[in-house]
Amino acid sequence: MGVSVAYSHVVGVWRSFFPTVSLEQIINLHKRFKQLSGNEDTISRENLDSIPALATNPIRKQIIEAFFDKRNQRQDEVGSFHEIGFEQFLMVMSHFRPPTLKTTEEEREVMRREKLRFLFNMHDTDSDGTITLDEYRKVVEELLSKSGAIGLEAAKAIADAAMLEVASTNVPHMEPDEFYEGITFEHFEQILKGLEMESRMHIRFLDVNTTTMHCGK
Amino acid sequence: INTWRSQFSQLTFIGEIPPKPTGSVTVLPPIKPNDGPQAFPDAEKENLPVFTMDYPRIQIPFEITLWVLLASFAKIGFHVYHKITVWVPESCLLISIGLIVGAIMHSVHEEPPAVLTSNVFFLYMLPPIVLDSGYFMPIRPFFENVGTVLWFAVVGTLWNSIGIGMSLFAICQIEAFGVQDINLQENLLFATIISAVDPVAVLSVFEDVSVNEQLYIVVFGECLFNDAVTVVLYNMFNFVAEMPVVEPVDVFLGVARFFVVGLGGMGFGVLFGFAAAFTTRFTANVREIEPLFIFMYSYLAYLVAELFAISSIMAIVTCALTMKYYVEENVSQRSCTTIRHVIKMLGSISETLIFFFLGVVTITTEHEWNWGYILFTLLFAFVWRGLGVLVLTQIINPFRTIPFNLKDQFGLGYGGLRGAISFALAFTLPDNIGRRQLFITATIAIIIFTVFIQGISIRPLIEFINVRRTNRNLGTINVEVHCRLMEHTIAGIEDLCGQWSHYYWKDKFLKFNNRVLRKILIRDNRAESSIVALYKKLELQNAMEILDTVSGDISAAPSIVSLYEEKKSSAKPKKKFMAADLRNMHDLLSKNMYKIRQRTVAYTRKHALPNESQTKEILMRRHASIRRSLRPGSFQSSVVPKSHKYFSLPAGKSLDSKFPPGRLSHAGKLSKPSLKGCTLYSNQLPHMPYGGLFC
Numbered sequence: 001m002g003v004s005v006a007y008s009h010v011v012g013v014w015r016s017f018f019p020t021v022s023l024e025q026i027i028n029l030h031k032r033f034k035q036l037s038g039n040e041d042t043i044s045r046e047n048l049d050s051i052p053a054l055a056t057n058p059i060r061k062q063i064i065e066a067f068f069d070k071r072n073q074r075q076d077e078v079g080s081f082h083e084i085g086f087e088q089f090l091m092v093m094s095h096f097r098p099p100t101l102k103t104t105e106e107e108r109e110v111m112r113r114e115k116l117r118f119l120f121n122m123h124d125t126d127s128d129g130t131i132t133l134d135e136y137r138k139v140v141e142e143l144l145s146k147s148g149a150i151g152l153e154a155a156k157a158i159a160d161a162a163m164l165e166v167a168s169t170n171v172p173h174m175e176p177d178e179f180y181e182g183i184t185f186e187h188f189e190q191i192l193k194g195l196e197m198e199s200r201m202h203i204r205f206l207d208v209n210t211t212t213m214h215c216g217k
Numbered sequence: 218i219n220t221w222r223s224q225f226s227q228l229t230f231i232g233e234i235p236p237k238p239t240g241s242v243t244v245l246p247p248i249k250p251n252d253g254p255q256a257f258p259d260a261e262k263e264n265l266p267v268f269t270m271d272y273p274r275i276q277i278p279f280e281i282t283l284w285v286l287l288a289s290f291a292k293i294g295f296h297v298y299h300k301i302t303v304w305v306p307e308s309c310l311l312i313s314i315g316l317i318v319g320a321i322m323h324s325v326h327e328e329p330p331a332v333l334t335s336n337v338f339f340l341y342m343l344p345p346i347v348l349d350s351g352y353f354m355p356i357r358p359f360f361e362n363v364g365t366v367l368w369f370a371v372v373g374t375l376w377n378s379i380g381i382g383m384s385l386f387a388i389c390q391i392e393a394f395g396v397q398d399i400n401l402q403e404n405l406l407f408a409t410i411i412s413a414v415d416p417v418a419v420l421s422v423f424e425d426v427s428v429n430e431q432l433y434i435v436v437f438g439e440c441l442f443n444d445a446v447t448v449v450l451y452n453m454f455n456f457v458a459e460m461p462v463v464e465p466v467d468v469f470l471g472v473a474r475f476f477v478v479g480l481g482g483m484g485f486g487v488l489f490g491f492a493a494a495f496t497t498r499f500t501a502n503v504r505e506i507e508p509l510f511i512f513m514y515s516y517l518a519y520l521v522a523e524l525f526a527i528s529s530i531m532a533i534v535t536c537a538l539t540m541k542y543y544v545e546e547n548v549s550q551r552s553c554t555t556i557r558h559v560i561k562m563l564g565s566i567s568e569t570l571i572f573f574f575l576g577v578v579t580i581t582t583e584h585e586w587n588w589g590y591i592l593f594t595l596l597f598a599f600v601w602r603g604l605g606v607l608v609l610t611q612i613i614n615p616f617r618t619i620p621f622n623l624k625d626q627f628g629l630g631y632g633g634l635r636g637a638i639s640f641a642l643a644f645t646l647p648d649n650i651g652r653r654q655l656f657i658t659a660t661i662a663i664i665i666f667t668v669f670i671q672g673i674s675i676r677p678l679i680e681f682i683n684v685r686r687t688n689r690n691l692g693t694i695n696v697e698v699h700c701r702l703m704e705h706t707i708a709g710i711e712d713l714c715g716q717w718s719h720y721y722w723k724d725k726f727l728k729f730n731n732r733v734l735r736k737i738l739i740r741d742n743r744a745e746s747s748i749v750a751l752y753k754k755l756e757l758q759n760a761m762e763i764l765d766t767v768s769g770d771i772s773a774a775p776s777i778v779s780l781y782e783e784k785k786s787s788a789k790p791k792k793k794f795m796a797a798d799l800r801n802m803h804d805l806l807s808k809n810m811y812k813i814r815q816r817t818v819a820y821t822r823k824h825a826l827p828n829e830s831q832t833k834e835i836l837m838r839r840h841a842s843i844r845r846s847l848r849p850g851s852f853q854s855s856v857v858p859k860s861h862k863y864f865s866l867p868a869g870k871s872l873d874s875k876f877p878p879g880r881l882s883h884a885g886k887l888s889k890p891s892l893k894g895c896t897l898y899s900n901q902l903p904h905m906p907y908g909g910l911f912c
Contacts, residue, residue: 032714053712056728059702063709096710098618119699122706143701162694191695196430196687200703202618203711 029093033086042083043067059142062122067092071121078127098202113189115201120188130182133163166191285566287318288573303425306418306672308572308636312665315576323580338641342567344519344533346637349564350441351534352541352557358434360723365431366438368613369629373439373605374412374446380601382408385594394589399652406454407656410643411598411663413447415636416440417568418672422679423632429685432625436632444638445530449478451642452526482522482531489518489532490539494738497547501740507552508559511544543738571637579661585654594659595666598635606630624684631675634667635660 036051037043048054048064057063068084070077072092081088095118103111123131123139137159144155163183170187183191272279291314295302301310322328359366382405389396389404399407416436423433453471493514500507515536522532545553606629614620621629643660646653708724 029714036713048713051713054709057705057709057712059705060709063706063713066706093710093714096707119702119706122702139702140698143698143705158694158698162698165693165695191693192699195696195699197703200700201707203707203714 026090029090030086033089042085043089044083058145059122059139062139062142065125066118066122069121071127072118096202112197115197116189116192117185118201120185123183130184131188132182133159136163136183284573285570288314288569289566291573292569304673304676306421306668308418308568308668309672311569311572312576312579312668315573316579317576318573319577319580322577328581338571338645339529340520340523342571343530343637343641344516345560345563345567346571347441347444347519347530347533348515348537349560350437351537352560354437354441354534354538355434356538356542358430359438362431362434362438362617365435365613365617367442369435369439369606369609370442371446373609374409374443374450376605376609377412377598377601378405378409378447378450380408380605381412381594381597382406384597384601385590388590388593391589394587396587396590396652396655402454402457403650403652405457406451406646406650407659409447409450409454410639410646410656411594411635411660412443413635413638413642414440414443414633415638416632416634417636418668419632419634419675422676423628426676426679426684427686428628428679429625429687431619431621432628432684433687436629441530441534445479445482445528445534447638447642448530449475449528455647478527479531481525482528483535485522485525485527486518486532486535486537487539489514489521490536491738493536493540494543494547497544498738498740500548504549504552507548508556511540511556512559514540543734547738547740568637571640575637575640575661575664579665582657582661583654584658584661585652586658587655590655591659591662595663598663598667602633603630606633622685624682627682628675628679628684631671631678634671635664636668639664 033043036047038047045064045068048067049060054060054063065080066072067089068080068082070079070081072095073088074091084092095114097111120131123135125135125138137156140159140162141152141155144158166183166187170190288311291311292307294314295307295310382401385408386399386401386404388394389399417440420433420437420440423436453474457467457471493510496510496514497507500510515533518536519529519533522529544556548556606626610621610626610629639660643657646656650656704723
């Protein structure tokens with residue numbers, strides 16, 4: 001069929017990385033991609049901004065930005081795109097694939113690390129490899145912004161305390177004049193060491209709900 | 218006198234009164250001497266008795282109290298030798314003690330109290346246990362796994378009941394065992410009784426070993442909900458067993474009734490839960506009786522459900538689940554602690570009593586033993602549970618986000634111990650069932666077998682096969698922040714892809730909750746994010762820890778540490794202080810705690826006074842040093858000297874000179890404080906290591 005020929009190269013790329021996804025899921029995602037892009041081949045930030053369901057999400061900016069972030073493309077580049085194509089879209093989505101019964105321990109480790117990396121990139125907006133206090137603060141403020149009457153002070157306080165936690169866990173013996181620059185990726189991994197990510201950071205690639213596709217725009 | 222006593226014995230619902238030589242003497246009214254002709258001229262004048270005893274009057278409460286005390290002493294006894302409870306689950310120990318007491322009672326030919334009559338068990342002993350389970354159910358993992366839990370509870374129980382029932386019926390046809398008179402309905406009834414799982418022992422093992430959260434919650438939830446299913450099935454089969462012929466209409470009605478019962482129970486529970494939450498909104502001025510509302514409403518939910526013969530267990534569980542969240546925000550800290558503690562206590566007593574009586578009754582009932590039937594019962598129970606778990610897991614695994622591997626399935630299957638519910642249901646079998654004694658014997662046999670053999674062996678097995686474990690709830694701020702971050706990310710990506718999953722529903726429910734429910738049910742409603750709530754809680758906990766490390770006992774201060782975490786207090790050094798010092802210390806600490814709290818609150822206020830940053834920094838530094846000093850490795854007596862070094866500075870010196878290393882500054886904002894205004898309290902209390910810092 002014409003459809004499968006068009007998708008075959010995409011499927012090839014996908015399959016080489018993530019053999020657990022079925023063609024149907026990719027087709028569904030492609031449909032959604034086309035819908036978001038207005039039948040173009042690329043999506044821009046404005047397309048994603050205009051999704052009404054995302055409007056109430058407190059961290060929508062970070063999420064949207066994550067799609068355009070080059071660091072999430074697993075190619076060691078830095079910076080961000082203006083527009084992304086379907087392959088880049090899939091690449092970002094691949095961060096959220098769930099483990100199956102067949103995934104081995106090393107693969108789980110790799111997946112976990114990817115997810116942590118994704119979260120780290122969400123914080124680290126200037127791509128310098130560390131999360132500074134300001135960047136952390138920003139994320140916490142966004143997180144709390146929709147929760148009602150919590151002031152900026154609270155967010156700052158929480159961010160401060162969180163940084164303190166990271167510092168005290170990772171660098172327990174600091175000299176009086178030392179600065180704690182920012183959270184590096186290793187420290188980040190360390191502080192979230194016990195947190196179980198598999199159950200929280202994945203989506204099931206189910207059928208796209210066609211009714212919401214139409215009224216979602 | 219004797220007639221009086223025998224009348225009393227008929228009134229007791231708790232059992233026979235053994236003829237006890239009590240020597241009770243009743244007071245006769247004194248005979249007044251008349252002037253007229255006396256009917257009994259030789260009547261004696263009774264003196265006022267100085268010492269009387271009246272046993273029958275207090276008999277019922279007295280015996281109840283004694284039994285409860287005896288069971289509780291047994292519990293104390295186990296923990297004297299610490300190692301026992303690690304390897305042998307408490308239920309085993311209780312049953313053993315019960316067996317011993319039963320043997321004693323049997324040898325003196327006394328009857329145990331008939332505690333397991335239907336009403337006493339189902340109205341008084343079961344609700345606390347179920348309330349305990351329901352109230353302390355971890356909500357988030359439960360809702361994430363609710364499908365699996367219900368699947369195993371409902372379908373699993375049905376599978377077990379019908380499977381075991383049919384197999385036993387097949388066995389009954391074999392002449393050699395001599396049980397041909399048991400028909401299919403009775404077999405099904407019996408099978409229902411023994412398919413009620415009660416993994417109390419297993420859950421404590423799971424908790425100790427920290428098995429992964431999904432396995433834990435599925436076992437926990439299955440236990441709870443299959444009680445409900447079993448009771449419903451039991452009543453249904455009971456009804457059916459009395460009918461000579463079963464028609465398809467009856468089966469259909471049975472299924473319909475099942476849904477009515479289940480959903481009705483949930484509905485009632487939610488109703489009463491909201492009522493309780495709403496009531497606590499107005500209890501600000503009657504703090505002493507706040508906990509009462511919780512108990513009354515839950516019990517009311519249970520009783521009303523019993524009234525309509527719908528599932529009371531579901532009702533009370535959903536009531537507890539619904540009201541917990543709102544009530545804990547409305548009531549005071551002390552009421553919250555009281556509620557939790559009392560629920561735990563009542564649940565614990567009930568459970569203890571039940572297992573204890575299991576042991577006692579084992580010896581004292583008349584048994585009817587039938588090797589074939591009982592052995593096959595054991596075999597089938599085991600086999601069908603194992604098969605059930607395997608098959609059901611295969612079906613549900615594709616729908617699960619984290620599928621169960623074989624080790625999890627083993628844990629799930631092997632953890633299917635029988636317990637309290639089976640026991641009680643067996644005793645409430647109606648008398649018209651011919652082989653009632655056989656059923657009771659078989660139930661007891663299977664309970665004892667599973668509790669002892671499986672209960673003791675599950676711990677080494679679980680550790681041996683290395684079931685997937687989970688790191689316990691890390692209540693750090695970073696973890697909480699990132700959990701929320703992940704949830705929002707996933708919800709956002711799902712919206713982006715136009716898909717729905719349970720995060721979507723969770724999001725929607727949370728919004729509804731914030732907008733509507735909280736406004737109605739919570740007293741002063743500030744939509745509080747869980748991050749801020751956790752943060753405040755951690756601050757308070759820090760404050761507690763600061764205080765706790767120096768003083769052995771601050772019983773007046775409210776405790777927010779949950780009951781499970783109190784174990785670690787054994788590591789703290791106990792100091793002896795004189796009475797006057799203690800009073801001073803109490804004073805000092807309560808005032809200082811007030812200051813800390815003020816600081817915490819000030820932390821989150823909007824405006825910032827010029828010296829607020831100073832106190833902030835002090836608090837933050839205190840965190841750092843406290844956290845360091847409270848790390849597990851440093852929990853020896855060196856803890857006290859560290860805080861000693863930190864806090865008790867001679868008056869006048871600045872803080873920096875003795876400040877522990879590791880001053881943390883973040884990107885430029887925080888600076889060195891100067892504590893000119895601070896006075897130090899080290900002179901009045903020479904013994905105290907804790908100097909106190911007042912600014």
